[in-house]
Amino acid sequence: MKQISKNSWAEPFKIKMVELLKMTTPAQRKKALKEAGLNTFLLKSEDVYIDLLTDSGTSAMSDQQWAGMMLGDEAYAGSSNYYHLEDVVKEVYGYKYLIPTHQGRGAEHILSQILIKKGDIIPGNMYFTTTRLHQELAGGRFEDIIIKEAHDSANEFPFKGNVDLNKLETLIKKHGAQKIPYVCIATSVNMAGGQPISIKNLKELRTLTKKYGIRIIHDMTRVAENAYFIQQLEKGYSKKSIKQIVKEICSLTDGATMSAKKDALVNIGGFMATNEWDVFEEARNMVVVYEGLHTYGGLAGRDMEAMAIGIKESVNDNHIRARVGQVIYLGEQMMKYGVPIVKPIGGHGIFVDAKKMLPHIPQHEYPAQTLAAELYLDSGVRTMERGVVSAGRKPNGENYFPKLELVRFTIPRRVYTQAHMDVIAESAARVFERRKKIKGLKMIYEPKYLRFFQARFEQL
């Protein structure tokens, strides 16, 4: 099997400005965690040492992007930054029509309301929290069609983001193609551990969906990271640039939602894109109601300029190699200490298997939530739960109990150094050493939507 290049990488930038980090004492962390209801989302950022909560909106912008911020054309309508962004989206991704939104979920909201009717089925390669919620709020139901390997944290298949085409065809035959407005395909599947989909699988999916007249909508939040795995691991792609591969991925789909806060290297922003004029027309009507005029979608001109520049930087081969290289480095350090992680290592972070690390804590006592709290106590490193708390409840009120119960160590882009990675791995190793003494949690407050953001816990 092909392997990811083992040649050393180094950050393809030098540092021009620094932000000092705050160190805390164990007593300070204990107090802060208690006040946060043992939920790392409720910690104050000033109480965090190394922040791996998310890679969303946490990237460091380049000097070019900051210079772009000064070129913000803050007009209500027709800002020149919008036209720049439109050109870049066409050039880099190839989609015809663009609707900017304040972030990814703004795009998901508009797309779901336009395409989904009550009773529809939306198949996808594993759910994402906000994506599925918007599908459900529009009256649809999500169906998981990812290959079964994705649900097994130890399976080392390189493309665990692939779609099980048999599962999809069975769904189509059962419900009829008219009940399926689109298949939702994420690149670098977040909830599976940042696992890529292969071009081969995407091409087969294109053929199958064409046969039934069903669209493919691309959740392209981490498309550049996915392209890196294709370049390194898929036959026939080692000589292609990330830019070429990204464009090929997009060309196999009909439209997209994007959270530019991830791969596109900005702190805020997103968009919806489509190749269909009718869908664009409707989206242009809706965006005015929920986000802002169709030439700004809730963003300042300067935000759109930073996004346009960030998109171009995100498909640079040297950038993406160092980005994913850093994630792989952290994963390899953690494996050396015996910490059980999802394999293969994905593109945006390391996912620790909490069921394996804390087998004595049953899933209804939140092993991943527990582990995230323990890590913070140990070193001030902030991670997040991706397990039963994130999975939430079904529309009928029952809990989803996902197979994967993970703690995500998400690496912000261009923010931390290799020495930080060492400190993080050592902290994970210390918690691993005392894992048998760790006790589970009970939930004492549960919000109605996306509970993982605001739920509160107590130790059992």
Ligand SMILES: *Cc1c(COP(=O)(O)O)cnc(C)c1O
């Ligand atoms: C972050 C994310 C979203 C939602 O985007 P926001 O910008 O957070 O609203 C959708 N899909 C995936 C895969 C994501 O990671």
